[in-house]
Amino acid sequence: MSHDSTTAPNFIRNQIRDEIDEGKVDKIVTRFPPEPNGFLHIGHAKSICLNFGLAEQFGGDCHLRFDDTNPAKEEQQYIDAIKADVTWLGFEWAGDVRYASDYFDQLYAWAQHLVREGKAYVDDLTPDEIREYRGTLTEPGKPSPYRERSVEENLELLERMRVGEFAEGDKVLRAKIDMASPNINLRDPILYRIRHAQHHQTGDKWHIYPSYDFTHGQSDAIEGVTHSVCTLEFEDHRPLYEWFLENLPVPCVPRQIEFARLNMNYTLTSKRKLKLLVDNGIVDGWDDPRMPTLSGMRRRGYTPASIRKFCEMIGVTRADGGLVDIAMLYHAIRSDLEDNAPRAMCVLKPLKVVLTNVPEGFEEVYDVKGHPARDDMAPRRIPLTREVWIDRDDFMEEPPKKFFRLAPGKEVRLRNSYVIRCDDVIKNDAGEIEALHCSVDFDTLGKNPEGRKVKGVIHWVSVTHGVPVELRLYDNLFQVELPDKDKDADFLEHLNPESLITLEGVAEPGLKDTAPETRFQFERVGYFCADRYARRDNKLVFNRTVGLKDTWAKMQKKS
RNA sequence: UGGGGUAUAGCCAAGCGGUAAGGCACUGGUUUUUGGUAUCAGCAUGCGCAGGUUCGAAUCCUGCUACCCCAGCCA
Numbered sequence: 001m002s003h004d005s006t007t008a009p010n011f012i013r014n015q016i017r018d019e020i021d022e023g024k025v026d027k028i029v030t031r032f033p034p035e036p037n038g039f040l041h042i043g044h045a046k047s048i049c050l051n052f053g054l055a056e057q058f059g060g061d062c063h064l065r066f067d068d069t070n071p072a073k074e075e076q077q078y079i080d081a082i083k084a085d086v087t088w089l090g091f092e093w094a095g096d097v098r099y100a101s102d103y104f105d106q107l108y109a110w111a112q113h114l115v116r117e118g119k120a121y122v123d124d125l126t127p128d129e130i131r132e133y134r135g136t137l138t139e140p141g142k143p144s145p146y147r148e149r150s151v152e153e154n155l156e157l158l159e160r161m162r163v164g165e166f167a168e169g170d171k172v173l174r175a176k177i178d179m180a181s182p183n184i185n186l187r188d189p190i191l192y193r194i195r196h197a198q199h200h201q202t203g204d205k206w207h208i209y210p211s212y213d214f215t216h217g218q219s220d221a222i223e224g225v226t227h228s229v230c231t232l233e234f235e236d237h238r239p240l241y242e243w244f245l246e247n248l249p250v251p252c253v254p255r256q257i258e259f260a261r262l263n264m265n266y267t268l269t270s271k272r273k274l275k276l277l278v279d280n281g282i283v284d285g286w287d288d289p290r291m292p293t294l295s296g297m298r299r300r301g302y303t304p305a306s307i308r309k310f311c312e313m314i315g316v317t318r319a320d321g322g323l324v325d326i327a328m329l330y331h332a333i334r335s336d337l338e339d340n341a342p343r344a345m346c347v348l349k350p351l352k353v354v355l356t357n358v359p360e361g362f363e364e365v366y367d368v369k370g371h372p373a374r375d376d377m378a379p380r381r382i383p384l385t386r387e388v389w390i391d392r393d394d395f396m397e398e399p400p401k402k403f404f405r406l407a408p409g410k411e412v413r414l415r416n417s418y419v420i421r422c423d424d425v426i427k428n429d430a431g432e433i434e435a436l437h438c439s440v441d442f443d444t445l446g447k448n449p450e451g452r453k454v455k456g457v458i459h460w461v462s463v464t465h466g467v468p469v470e471l472r473l474y475d476n477l478f479q480v481e482l483p484d485k486d487k488d489a490d491f492l493e494h495l496n497p498e499s500l501i502t503l504e505g506v507a508e509p510g511l512k513d514t515a516p517e518t519r520f521q522f523e524r525v526g527y528f529c530a531d532r533y534a535r536r537d538n539k540l541v542f543n544r545t546v547g548l549k550d551t552w553a554k555m556q557k558k559s
Numbered sequence: 560u561g562g563g564g565u566a567u568a569g570c571c572a573a574g575c576g577g578u579a580a581g582g583c584a585c586u587g588g589u590u591u592u593u594g595g596u597a598u599c600a601g602c603a604u605g606c607g608c609a610g611g612u613u614c615g616a617a618u619c620c621u622g623c624u625a626c627c628c629c630a631g632c633c634a
Contacts, residue, residue, distance in 0.1 A: 008582095034634095215634095319571095327570085332583095
């Protein structure tokens, strides 16, 4: 599969290009290695686009490999969701889906190899003791009293760990490297721990599970990965990654390259915290349209292409601590949908307008383009009747200067139809506006009125033909740029109470049988997507992906 | 106070010794039956700071400063 020709330079692309030019590598192999303990989010999209994009650009392969070494946290539902998300984003992994657990036998044999070489040992220290012996950032650690066990004893103990003779926490297998290393990862890192857990792939076969460090590089090597791209926090692990490759008879030597993970304002990308939102029912599941998960964004109406474009826009660097403006994401989806979403009229907050100089039973139908700049999109048929809905926001009884919409005595154009003038405001006993009485200027269809300029154009829907719809207006889940900035303060305090506003609107008749996941631009309002699942009281549900740019609202806010 | 990293505009980011790309955001003009779109123009005498090398430095050297990551039997 191949998309998006724009390939801005970045340090990884440059490096690989140079390696290929110099003949150091022929065909590259990358991999996307998620742990199946949650749903993929926008930060993972950056990694997916990078890894699969690299393979595409240089004619190599990218594998999908689940890093499934911790059965306590992993679930099959996450595996299924992750596969679906990667596919939806538009990428195809080379060969079958892979699992680190596919390599557990080989990993165990390599552990035995290290033991035989005197480079690994079984440690009986408790977790607390191990922590104490490890030292601190500024003080060296000290060797475990079990560090010098014989090869035979280590081998036997390791085997007994494997078959489940010991309780969790009783023993671990450790590499024998350097307890005084300034790099804490090299202070005899743990290779295997005891876990009497059912594993989603291997069932009850194992009672010990390899650590990330003992698994990742070797899995890369087994798969022939050439470039193992990961995030910056693994930088300190690279010496360990390389230590295993040097001390084990691996078939090839991958190189680890780190890049900065994505941080975006108003957004959380901690799987732990996202899971908390889900588990506490603060959002409506992992695919709630307010979630930064790929499945949430899909439901919200984001297109795969817009997410890929966003990832291209933000670039790839080693500079951390940066914060991408979510406006860039909004730009990416707007520009895709501006080009590709058919237009429709939909009234969000209906206000009835009676066209008083039009007879009862009047009906006139307009053929309207599906998209102003594209003729390949199906035209729409829009009926005008005596009563129409307009948006309450398009009328003001006492309009400010430069309000180009409806007001008493003022004129406005009904989009695709006539210019009307507001003659009367009908109110109920409570003084609330119930309807507007307007008159049509019949000499304005498809042409400007004589002798005056009518600047305003508003959208509308026939009362008799419009289809009632539920509209879900989404906004940022958090109202502060950095919801988890305060280390200990509760990020839930920063939730945006208006992240979801539900309205009962009316859409033009052609939308009656809209298929799930169909996207529209509701003219003058925003981009909406028919929900994948929901229908409410047999009504269609449209999720607002993002609003149109609104310079009027901006002007209002300023003054 | 140990180790590993990173600093280019409000934000993201190119740049790799020859005189600061691009995008987002913002500001102003034009077009427009979407206050949308499109389009034009503006937006770093300066690249964390201070020195030095050089005809020439964001790029090389030295010294500072700020921020990020690491003390899970998580990944």
